[in-house]
Amino acid sequence: MNRAEWNKLAGTFEKNVCDISREETADQIRRYVDAAKIPKRGGVLVDMGCGIGSFILQHGHRFAEIVGVEYASSIIARAKRRCAGVSGVTWHTAGVEAAGKRIGPRADLTVCMNVITVPSAAKRGALWRGVSAVTKRGGHALVVVASLEAERMIQKVLGEEPATHPNGLVDHDGALQKHFTRDELADDFAHAGFAMKKIGKAFYPWSKEGLRPTPKLRKSPPWDWVALAQRL
Ligand SMILES: C[S@@+](CC[C@H](N)C(=O)[O-])C[C@H]1O[C@@H](n2cnc3c(N)ncnc32)[C@H](O)[C@@H]1O
Incomplete structure (x- = not known):
């Protein structure tokens, strides 16, 4: 998806x-933030592709200074309104790729x-470099x-033919979106100059996949990979 979309x-x-x-259902994100051992004083948070500011709303109080980066002007406008009560926030309507310079x-x-989703490996490389x-x-x-x-698990549940997904590209409503294997995420992080600390699953509800959760489905919810790594 591009900025206009x-x-x-x-x-x-x-x-x-x-x-x-x-939306994640097992409080994983908070545990990963805890593992980052943020300084008690003067900690700086940069949220790259901050969307409507949900992470800043939930965890911003742990930082003295917060920078929200988001290239979609209507989305960052909503983030600013939602986070009006959070102190110390600076907003940049900008791409993640160039945010390092600013x-x-x-x-x-x-x-x-959920920002590193573009099909082009070169463009994903630029996003990783922005994070670094x-x-x-x-x-x-x-x-x-x-x-x-x-x-792959979702496809099985839906009874769909297993698709090959070349290069991890999955068609979501006509738009190709990059999906990562666990190993690939670890490799990309390492390539961007980080040492992996923790990698795991951030579960989200089946309703996001358009399914009503039966008791059986509830036991195995879909997930995104969440990873925490330290800059070398
Ligand atoms: C799936 S949403 C995730 C938002 C937020 N990080 C969250 O977890 O709720 C992706 C967001 O990243 C923004 N985005 C995508 N590519 C970007 C880029 N290259 N630079 C800045 N923002 C980007 C989109 O506009 C969108 O708000």
Whole structure:
């Protein structure tokens, strides 16, 4: 999806977008933030592709300074309104790729959740470099990506023919979206200059996949990969 397409979703973001920090069901994101050991004083958060600001709303109070980066102007406008009560926030209507030049390597924690989705490997490389560029050495990055393993599980549940998904590209309503295997996420993080600390599943409700959860389905919900790594 491009910037214009994201802008069109601003008004219905909660309904149409999986906003993982609001929707995950096992409180994993908080545990990963805890594991990042944010300094008690003066901690800096950079949220790359912050959407309507859900992570900042939930976890912003743990930081002295917060930078929200989002390229869709109608979406960042909603983030600003929703986060009006959070202090110390600076907003950049900008691409993740170029944010490093504006912000510099300052983040104790960089988050980038469900933003690295573009089909082009070169464009994903630029997003990873953006994440790296704003994270200070020894700081952490928390990245959430769509899981290819979960996609295969969902297909099975839906009784669909197993698709091959070349290069992890999955068709979502006519738009190709990159899905990562667990190993691929670890490799990309390492390539961006990080040492992996923790990688796991951030579960979200079946309703996001358009399914009514039966008791059986409830036991095995779909998930995104969530990973925490330290900048070398
Ligand atoms: C799936 S939403 C996730 C939002 C938020 N991180 C969350 O987890 O709720 C992806 C967001 O990233 C933004 N985005 C996508 N590519 C971007 C880029 N290259 N630079 C800045 N923002 C981007 C979109 O506009 C959208 O708001």
